[in-house]
Amino acid sequence: MKPWYEQSFGSDYMLVYKHRNWEEANKEVGKMIGWLQLPKKARVLDIGCGMGRHALAMARSGYAVTGTDLSPVLLEEAKFHDEEGQVNWVPGDMRELPFEAGSFDATVNLFTSFGYFSLEDDNIHVLRQIRKVLRPEGSFLIDFLNPVHVAQTLVPRSERIDEETGLHILEERSILNGWVQKEITVYDPRKREEQRQYLERVRLYQRDWFERNLALCSLGLEKLYGNYDGSAYEQEASPRMIMTGRAL
Known part of the structure; x- marks a missing residue:
């Protein structure tokens, strides 16, 4: 992978x-x-x-x-x-x-x-x-x-709709073993089974x-x-x- x-x-x-x-x-x-x-x-x-x-x-x-x-x-x-x-x-x-x-x-x-x-x-x-x-x-x-600020202010979950495409963007954030990571899901609510998922990770x-x-x-x-x-x-x-x- x-x-x-x-x-x-x-x-x-x-x-x-x-x-x-x-x-x-x-x-x-x-x-x-x-x-x-x-x-x-x-x-x-x-x-x-x-x-x-x-x-x-x-x-x-x-x-x-x-x-x-x-x-x-x-x-x-x-x-x-x-x-x-x-x-x-x-x-x-x-x-x-x-x-x-x-x-x-x-x-x-x-x-x-x-x-x-x-x-x-x-x-x-x-x-x-x-x-x-x-x-x-x-x-x-x-x-x-700034890793200290990230740890203090991290928003665990947010979701929004892209007005142009109607796609939903879900972002879930966490800190684990010295990394900050964001799991991103992009989906059309009418076709939930076709959702696309991504991961972003950065060392703190x-x-x-x-x-x-x-x-x-x-x-x-x-x-x-x-x-x-x-x-x-x-x-x-x-x-x-x-x-x-x-x-x-």
């Missing part, structure tokens, strides 16, 4: 997450540019770019952007939105990025596109790959969930895990933000752990 991340990021993923806002991506990119101190035309790699919202926003802000993702469905959607061909879209696995060493001035990894893999070394190897593709002193940004890595393994991978952590508004990270209150730093 394929691992969850090869099954879940397809056409139904775009339905489940269609509420994610392209305008918000523009605002978030504006913040990131300031945090990473990127000069115009900097070479930026968006790792796990998905449907391309942030990659396109960065390209429109004057950067030379490459977006890479394992999902061919999501990459096709990204290309559809990139009418002017502003981004270089490249299929790839974040554990073995298909780029030469030192190819980029900056990398970004957004919306918890990290911690997917069952083998601990696979997740650490993603950090090694980030270091590989960065030039010396190149910048990185990793946007991860704490701040000290990142501090330790970033250092081991020659990535220097410089700033830790708690959200895209630029607020300082607070373990109990912040919804995110947004880490920025440089290649050593």
Whole structure:
């Protein structure tokens, strides 16, 4: 059986997450540019770019952007939105990025596109790959969930109806053995027997895990933000752990 991340990021993923806002991506990119101190035309790699919202926003802000993702469905959607061909879209696995060493001035990894893999070394190897593709002193940004906040605020069950298709989307969330997971069921209530089910799982890595393994991978952590508004990270209150730093 394929691992969850090869099954879940397809056409139904775009339905489940269609509420994610392209305008918000523009605002978030504006913040990131300031945090990473990127000069115009900097070479930026968006790792796990998905449907391309942030990659396109960065390209429109004057950067030379490459977006890479394992999902061919999501990459096709990204290309559809990139009418002017502003981004270089490249299929790839974040554990073995298909780029030469030192190819980029900056990398970004957004919306918890990290911690997917069952083998601990696979997740650490993603950090090694980030270091590989960065030039010396190149910048990185990793946007991860705050595990303490997740444990405090997790909503076990929610259901909604997609107005355009009439499909029901049921999401059931839990924390088990160091993972946060979401079981997603998409179904037409008139055809309940044809329901489609997906699983999403992310390791609940704490701040000290990142501090330790970033250092081991020659990535220097410089700033830790708690959200895209630029607020300082607070373990109990912040919804995110947004880490920025440089290649050593």
